[in-house]
Amino acid sequence: MASNKIAIACDHGGIDLKTTLANELKNKGFEVLDLGCDSCASVDYPDYGYKLAKAIKNGDADRGVVVCGSGIGISIAVNRFAEVRCALVHDALGARLSREHNDANVIAFGDRTMGEATALDCLDVFLNTEFEGGRHARRVEKLSNPPL
Numbered sequence: 352m353a354s355n356k357i358a359i360a361c362d363h364g365g366i367d368l369k370t371t372l373a374n375e376l377k378n379k380g381f382e383v384l385d386l387g388c389d390s391c392a393s394v395d396y397p398d399y400g401y402k403l404a405k406a407i408k409n410g411d412a413d414r415g416v417v418v419c420g421s422g423i424g425i426s427i428a429v430n431r432f433a434e435v436r437c438a439l440v441h442d443a444l445g446a447r448l449s450r451e452h453n454d455a456n457v458i459a460f461g462d463r464t465m466g467e468a469t470a471l472d473c474l475d476v477f478l479n480t481e482f483e484g485g486r487h488a489r490r491v492e493k494l495s496n497p498p499l
């Protein structure tokens with residue numbers, strides 16, 4: 352995970368936390384590709400999840416951050432793309448394991464379910480934890496190749 356470019360997206364339920372996380376990423380020196388949404392007007396989370404997943408698929412960003420009210424809907428949306436391994440996390444342990452075991456390339460948050468400080472903590476762990484590889488590599492490879 353060497354790239355400096357991180358895509359970020361949310362629906363109207365995640366706008367506050369997305370703004371906080373985008374600012375944090377910029378402060379840490381990352382190039383942030385902000386894919387919206389940009390207001391509290393009601394939108395559909397799949398539209399923004401798909402935008403972010405396409406950015407990962409197309410190589411416009413190597414990592415992503417998504418936020419909706421619960422984190423559930425938008426994480427389901429991005430995970431419909433084989434190139435995305437998105438983890439909806441609730442604490443730093445989950446963020447760490449999502450990297451060490453699952454090589455997660457997208458992290459999801461619920462604005463209504465997580466405090467700002469915990470989200471920032473999770474983001475930091477997500478950004479700074481390497482994939483362990485080894486026995487996990489075979490399993491992660493299978494995630495990209497589900498049986499039809």
Ligand code: RB5
Pocket residue numbers: 362363364365396419420421422423424425
């Ligand atoms: C929007 O009201 C809400 O449903 C959405 O942000 C998210 O929680 C869906 O999973």
